[in-house]
Amino acid sequence: MAIVDLVYWRNLRKTGVVFTGLVMGLASLFQLSAITVLSHICLGIMCLTFPLRLYYKLLELLRWNPGVHPFQSYLDHDSSLTDKETVMLVEEVVLLIAFAVTQIKRLLFIDSLIDSIKFVVLLYLLTYIGVQINGLTLVITAVIAVFSFPLLYKKQQVRIRRLVRAIRAFVKKIRNMCLSLYESVRPSGAPEPAPKPAIAAASKQKAKSK
Secondary structure, eight states: OHHHHHHTTSSHHHHHHHHHHHHHHHHHTTTSOHHHHHHHHHHHHHHHHHHHHHHHHHHHHTTSSOSOOTTHHHHHOOOOOOHHHHHHHHHHHHHHHHHHHHHHHHHHTTSSHHHHHHHHHHHHHHHHHHHHSOHHHHHHHHHHHHHHHHHHHHHSHHHHHHHHHHHHHHHHHHHHHHHHHHHHHSOOOOOOOOOOOOHHHHHHHHHHHO
8 A cells, every 4th residue: 555655665755755745744834824834835836847847848849849748647647436435435434433423422421430531541641731732743743653653663573572572561560469469458258157057957856855
């Protein structure tokens, strides 16, 4: 897939252009509006394509060019979706929205106490993060992470797996210690009372004694 190729830097030139454009475009939103940034990006692209198109047109008028369009490959590229692809895309979006709504209802109306507590902690951390930084900074950080972590994991896969195993072992050890401590301090249950003798057995004993 094209996105996977970009993330893993399989084409350095294309990935560099996309990554630099994304970061610079998002960073410019700190000072300018989204409409202004989009307009300037389009104007910058047309400042390159328009002179090149005029140059090829001039060569065509001078009969030095057989009338080849410089961007014909981009114009011929079919970016439309078929009916099947459109239906599949809509189904995936609808299923994703339905799943998100279901999970939010579970968390808000306390379907699972543990999950709702985790959600409350996450919301509290997000409020603290929102005070310190804005959403645009998080988006830029996410873009840098998406283009950095897969390549880092690919190159340092053995070390990262070793580190993950060590962290899991440490967490498991702490969990076992907490469980053992809880079992040691937990009060033991009250002893069960001795069973009372049956009434029939007592009556038979009295009959024998007589």
